[in-house]
Amino acid sequence: MRNQELAKPGEYKVGDILAVSAAREVQDGEVVFAGTGLPMLAIMLAQRTTAPNACCVYEAGTVDGRPIHLPASVGDARCAYQAAICSGLFDVFSQLQRGVVDLAFLGGAEIDKYGNVNTTVIGNYLKPQIRLTGSGGNPDINSLARRTVFIMVQEKRRFTEACQYITSPGWRVRKFPSGEMAPKQEVYGKFFRGGPSAVITNMAVFRFDAVTGEMYLDTVHPGFTPEDVKNNCDFDLDISRVSGETVPPTYHELELLYKAIDAEGIFLA
Amino acid sequence: MAKPSKKMSLTDAIQMIQDGDMLTFSGFTIWRRPMAAIYEIVRQQKKNLHLVEVNSGTHGEVLIGAGCVKIWESCWIGHELFGKLGGNLARKVMSGELIVEDYSHLHMLLRLTAGAMGVPYLPTAASLGTDIINPEYDILGRTGLRDGSDTRIPRAKYQFVNDTFYDMGTLLHVPAARPDVCIMLAQQVGEEGTVQIWGQKFSDEEAAKAANKLIVIAEEVVPEEYLRQEPERNLIPPYLVDAIVELPWAAHPTGCFGMYEADGAFIRDFYNETRTQEGFDAWAEKWIFGVNNHDEYLEKLGIRRLETLRSNSALKYSSKVKRGTR
Numbered sequence: 041m042r043n044q045e046l047a048k049p050g051e052y053k054v055g056d057i058l059a060v061s062a063a064r065e066v067q068d069g070e071v072v073f074a075g076t077g078l079p080m081l082a083i084m085l086a087q088r089t090t091a092p093n094a095c096c097v098y099e100a101g102t103v104d105g106r107p108i109h110l111p112a113s114v115g116d117a118r119c120a121y122q123a124a125i126c127s128g129l130f131d132v133f134s135q136l137q138r139g140v141v142d143l144a145f146l147g148g149a150e151i152d153k154y155g156n157v158n159t160t161v162i163g164n165y166l167k168p169q170i171r172l173t174g175s176g177g178n179p180d181i182n183s184l185a186r187r188t189v190f191i192m193v194q195e196k197r198r199f200t201e202a203c204q205y206i207t208s209p210g211w212r213v214r215k216f217p218s219g220e221m222a223p224k225q226e227v228y229g230k231f232f233r234g235g236p237s238a239v240i241t242n243m244a245v246f247r248f249d250a251v252t253g254e255m256y257l258d259t260v261h262p263g264f265t266p267e268d269v270k271n272n273c274d275f276d277l278d279i280s281r282v283s284g285e286t287v288p289p290t291y292h293e294l295e296l297l298y299k300a301i302d303a304e305g306i307f308l309a
Numbered sequence: 310m311a312k313p314s315k316k317m318s319l320t321d322a323i324q325m326i327q328d329g330d331m332l333t334f335s336g337f338t339i340w341r342r343p344m345a346a347i348y349e350i351v352r353q354q355k356k357n358l359h360l361v362e363v364n365s366g367t368h369g370e371v372l373i374g375a376g377c378v379k380i381w382e383s384c385w386i387g388h389e390l391f392g393k394l395g396g397n398l399a400r401k402v403m404s405g406e407l408i409v410e411d412y413s414h415l416h417m418l419l420r421l422t423a424g425a426m427g428v429p430y431l432p433t434a435a436s437l438g439t440d441i442i443n444p445e446y447d448i449l450g451r452t453g454l455r456d457g458s459d460t461r462i463p464r465a466k467y468q469f470v471n472d473t474f475y476d477m478g479t480l481l482h483v484p485a486a487r488p489d490v491c492i493m494l495a496q497q498v499g500e501e502g503t504v505q506i507w508g509q510k511f512s513d514e515e516a517a518k519a520a521n522k523l524i525v526i527a528e529e530v531v532p533e534e535y536l537r538q539e540p541e542r543n544l545i546p547p548y549l550v551d552a553i554v555e556l557p558w559a560a561h562p563t564g565c566f567g568m569y570e571a572d573g574a575f576i577r578d579f580y581n582e583t584r585t586q587e588g589f590d591a592w593a594e595k596w597i598f599g600v601n602n603h604d605e606y607l608e609k610l611g612i613r614r615l616e617t618l619r620s621n622s623a624l625k626y627s628s629k630v631k632r633g634t635r
Contacts, residue, residue, distance in 0.1 A: 076389055076390065077390075100509045100511055101509040109628075112390050112571075112573070113338060113339060113389040113571075114337075115336075115339070115564075116340070116626070117564070117567065117620070117624075117625045117626040118626055119509070120508050120566070121625075126508060127509070127510060128509060128510035128512060128513065128514065129337075129363060129418050129512045130418060133414070136415075137433065137434065160411060160440075165446055168402065168403055170399065170403075171394070171395075171399035171402045171409075172394055172399075173385050173386060173393070174383070174384050174386060175385060175411065175413045175436070175439075175441060176414055177384075177413070177414035177415070179413045179439050180414050180415040180416075180436055183434065183438075184434065184435060205440045206438070206440045207439060207441070208439060209437070209438040213438025214439065214440065215438065216442060216443065216444065216469070217444060219445075227479075228437055228438070229477060229479065230477045230478050231434035231437075231477065231478065302633070304634075305633035305635035306633035309634045
């Protein structure tokens with residue numbers, strides 16, 4: 041019998057509610073781009089629960105793999121196990137640009153109220169205080185997928201009014217040559233397909249206003265209040281539209297995560 | 310008449326690389342990087358290299374830490390789970406010792422694809438609206454290197470183009486990249502140079518075909534006839550290959566599909582120990598200068614460590630390595 045009862049606070053960890061909340065963003069039958077880490081847990085959990093026909097694409101070049109051991113990276117040989125296609129970057133990024141990707145999971149060091157994300161530098165780009173990894177595929181995926189979901193750490197310095205460097209485009213982006221901020225639709229023209237649809241952190245789930253493109257608080261994880269979340273945002277977060285508490289993991293989901301998906305304890309220590 | 314052999318020693322192959330050359334590599338982040346060749350480049354103390362790569366990883370960190378690199382054009386550097394950023398690149402870009410030109414993943418892929426196709430640029434809609442295309446952040450331009458004196462460096466970082474075929478709006482043209490040398494690590498190479506790659510091909514085909522010279526580090530050199538029984542599985546024909554070096558475990562500590570796992574503990578130690586230049590120098594003394602060649606490197610690692618990493622022949626990855634906390 042699958043135990044679909046909800047776990048109580050203290051019976052699950054931060055990583056668990058992140059993975060479960062992210063998994064619930066996947067709709068059955070979708071083509072999903074996933075990066076290394078929690079996104080892998082999310083898509084694999086979704087495939088085992090509510091989205092058995094979702095297809096996972098990893099950016100190093102595997103399509104619809106059926107790993108029996110959790111990959112430690114998108115380039116891992118485990119991604120290719122029982123895959124429909126094992127190709128390379130040209131194949132999967134071309135598919136992305138062609139418009140077949142419904143949903144993608146991404147991360148970042150810093151996010152602003154329009155969902156722009158920075159994974160490149162802290163401080164002035166021309167004289168950085170801290171140099172980070174750089175963009176990777178984050179901006180390409182965020183540009184060209186229909187929906188993206190960001191998994192982030194909730195800290196005041198990470199939820200900022202405006203990113204110090206826009207690595208990845210949100211709902212209001214730079215329009216060059218002038219660099220003034222403009223709606224993403226205006227900059228992308230006929231390539232516009234959507235953008236960030238949710239941000240999931242250790243405290244809450246956020247969504248974006250369809251008109252203004254601004255982030256608002258949707259649900260708060262058990263144990264936190266909307267004010268707690270607002271205090272951990274540097275911008276003036278809209279908490280007037282909170283729809284309730286985030287649904288915690290079920291015992292069945294926890295069992296899948298710890299006994300099947302990440303049995304070795306790679307991302308869920 | 311017998312065809313001249315392209316097989317040579319690692320030392321001879323790396324001597325084909327000149328100071329100031331533009332280089333690119335096979336692989337992806339911590340997978341199938343030609344690490345034995347990277348260590349030999351450091352031993353031969355190459356200088357002012359210009360790396361152009363779809364993404365970087367542990368190999369880039371070694372070259373940059375060793376002071377071999379002047380310019381890095383790419384989109385990402387780190388060690389995945391085993392080191393959250395590129396500590397050596399970060400140190401050298403913050404001190405102004407390294408020129409970094411940021412593109413996105415798809416931009417870099419298309420730059421090498423254009424190079425491989427023999428066209429000067431390709432269009433894309435990726436990463437519009439970001440600071441990657443902020444004209445203020447064209448570092449090679451700011452440094453005065455887009456004046457045409459180095460013919461490998463394009464005169465612009467990118468150009469906007471209006472689509473007049475289908476009215477798709479404003480796209481980017483990204484310039485072709487044509488590296489002097491690609492160093493590729495392959496599982497199997499035929500005696501004449503036919504290259505077979507197992508598992509994900511990453512951006513190997515584009516990197517190899519964009520470059521003017523191709524050095525192939527092969528886990529195994531096999532009879533040419535063997536690879537020609539199933540030509541549909543092969544990636545690169547012999548006429549593109551300039552040097553073949555046969556070296557087992559040559560991607561270590563990065564992983565090699567069907568052969569061995571990435572050595573996460575080794576990469577994590579590298580990341581932790583090389584955050585300072587003194588730390589990097591000590592690490593290099595131990596693992597690069599402290600051994601004379603690849604055989605001595607493998608001996609230093611020890612057979613037990615390597616056997617733990619060896620792939621299960623059915624799964625194509627190791628089933629013995631401990632990866633997590635359970």
